[in-house]
Amino acid sequence: MGDGTQTAVDLQSVVKRYGTFTAVHETDLEIPEGSFLTLLGPSGCGKTTTLRMIAGLTSITEGEIRIKGRRVNDLPIHKRNLGIVFQNYALFPHKTVFENVAFGLKYRGVAKAEAAKRVKEALELVQLPQMADRMPSQLSGGQQQRIALARAIVVQPDVLLLDEPLSALDANLREDMRIELKRIQDTLGITTVFVTHDQSEALAMSDQIVVMSAGHVEQVGTPEEVYNRPASEFVASFLGNSNIVAASVTGVDGGVAKLEVDGLGPILASVTGDQTLSAGQKVKLSIRAEKLALSDTAEAGADATVLDARVTTVDYQGQVARYFLDAGGRQLQAINPIDEHPLSEGKQVSVRIRARDCVVLPA
């Protein structure tokens, strides 16, 4: 601490066990002040448990959690100065919108006039200033979620915790709220931990994404890093559509490795600085479906591979089409933009794959 960006939340070797079941394996996380961090993973991966441990709603078995440098292991939730937004809003049904939003201010010794002013500001921030006298049941789902957000931020919490706040909303509303939520977070510069199983929410909103699986952190990185350079087969398959195939290394030349894939032949893949590969090593090769460029003819080169394939199935999606290809007996997926008409089934195509789009993963 003390340098430019401070750590708002710090998890050190945190473990959560229920009896013999380990919900969260040893986890270290540093969440910088003012950043938007997303815990992403399928249900049961430990993301909600991690959030609840930060909140103090679930005790931790081992390790240490610090919020703004203060150790909070034994600090009960009501003394942690947090804002939480729950999946089901959890607005108090017997209190008006105003009373809901003002609730936390009461326990922070804020005088009545000041509280009224801050509630008004919070309601304006979520664009529902005229709703103060309503009961929660008189609001739509989206409005309730905004009020829940207002209630959480009005207390100026050290950390804002969002537990799948968008998943109870319908699709259109969810995208609006996503943009709205990000706008509010930017405006306030509040440190935010967001839990979701929706990759597009995670990619759109986060400064940092923590991909979790089965209680383990698989990768921590910016949305681009996580998407373009997945660190594990799980991350590659969880985000977007990837072709993942077993391969063996036949040679490494500078930043480019030559891989041999059964049925496909040699494929070039770029290697990141911290990867050490040696000839004969077994690896997994991951290529995003949208990185397979289909055309009638294509030229290979020092930084790209070209394969011959046949289109077996076309999944038309309007702007793009998803093609299932047969390349030397192996099935691949490609997502390409449509130029007037999608390619027809049975067509022979050339598939161009750039080395930098090929990610080598541990086998």
Next chain:
Amino acid sequence: MFTSWNLIRLGTVLIYLFMFAPVAVVVLLSFNSSQFGSFPMEGVSLRWFEALWDNQAIVRAFQTSLLLGALTAVISTTLGVLASLAMVRYDFPGKTLIATALIAPILVPEVVLAVALLLFLGAMGVPKSFPLLLAGHVIFTLPFVILVVQARLVSVRRDYEEAAMSLGAGPIETFFQITLPLILPAVLAGGLFAFTISFDDITGTLFWKPGGVETVPTQIFAMLRNSISPEINALGTVMIIVTVALPLLGAAAARRLGRKQRGCPAHKRHAGTGSDRTLRRH
């Protein structure tokens, strides 16, 4: 046409008549001016109610019953809410055993419970007293409160409480600000159950009451041993009013509370504008 449905209807009506006609007769005869309960009634009068009011023993019994019922309701409701919170919100060793023990008084025949408590306290050398009577009533009204409150508490989502705590409310503040208001209809219902059960009870009360103390049911029982006075009809009518009217009032109050929670805060409700209210709902 005697279809099977009509037969069922007729049967139902007859069964209800059989059950409620005696009650109606008691109420009717309490307004009879004659000394002897017989039909046709000779005239309408409130003289038996006046006689009740002048009968010191009955007034005392009434006071005892009201006090006993009220204290039973307060204590049972308090304990019942605490027990329900423990059962629904927390995990602890021996939970199922304790849950069974708390509900058991409903399952055990009341006579057995009454004798058991009496013998136990006798063996301990504790004499019969009003607090003992009260304790007895609490023991067998508690399960009703717990069953009602637990059912409601299960449906109150945990995240309301978690949200309150995350905003800075401690456990006790959270209970009074969030949990209690949300389970209040059930708490009131439980309290009313406890009151009416206590007010009606005779079996346990006969065993536990100290000498000289009479509740309304034991007073009626004592009076019936001597003679069948029309006063008893009047007393019966008052009992019916107390035990029927109170729960109805309670149910109405609970409905009002429920409506307030669903919308329409009291200070926002405009008089007589039904359309305004329907608009507000949407």
